[in-house]
Amino acid sequence: MTPSLADVASSNVALRNLLHGLPGVDRVGADQRAAMLGTRSIKTTSKALAIDLAIRMVDLTTLEGADTPGKVRALCAKAVRPDPGDPSVPKVAAVCVYPDMVSRAVEALAGSGVRVASVATAFPSGRSSLEVKVAETAFAVGAGADEIDMVIDRGAFLSGDYLKVFEEIAAVKAACGTAHLKVILETGELATYDNVRRAAWLAMLAGGDFVKTSTGKVQPAATLPVTLVMLEAVRDFLSITGRKVGVKPAGGIKTTKDAIKMLVLVNETVGDGWLDPDWFRLGASSVLNDLLMQRQKLATGRYAGPDYFTLD
């Protein structure tokens, strides 16, 4: 008999049985499939569409201790008008900042349609109490964040305390109110693809609206095979539960090639139902300029050169 959500949500043994009962990931198969899809070429007309779609999916990110209000304002201006010389360039999906910068981003993005995402829950390590994590989430939402990017407690996950991870995600989700919750698995610390699949299921069962690969502070980050495993998880979760969850690879996505490989992977794994910023994001601090340069190259046949664009 399939256990109910209430059953698994109240017992670590039930959660463990469910997560360890998922089919194992064929590591060699996943690596090969991702590598094969990564070599697919796409037509020039499709490339132009893919670049604009990738721009619309970017969560333009700055997560540095040295972030200043001025840097966040400049990033927000870039999010709304990525190329001031070309109004046909679409806006990005969101700007992603630390909680204390949310109000600045909200102010700078007012009326633009670009969302404000905030990391929370003692990002990037996640090492704090549940009370602090919930309070930090409430602070960011109170300041106007539309989206919260939380980290899971990898220590609890890796020691098999799935219920702790589940309860933490559920508590943060409750603190989000109407804000969307992205759950960062930090796949570079999870050791196996089986763990990535289990952590993705745990995040979805606990109420996450998105599963996200990485903080950008740990390597490896958004690899193609890990993103493939997570795409398979959201596909299977939808078919079993009827609830659709988004995917956000983040960390180390730097070039148009990287971005387009991700889009091919989405198309081939879950289909075009996820080829939309509502369901797929690219978390990146520095991919936008390359997307702009390649876009201009396609349109004019020549590169404008990196100096033409403002810094990411």
Ligand SMILES: O=C[C@H](O)COP(=O)(O)O
């Ligand atoms: O969430 C997004 C990541 O922090 C960005 O990582 P990145 O700086 O490697 O692009």
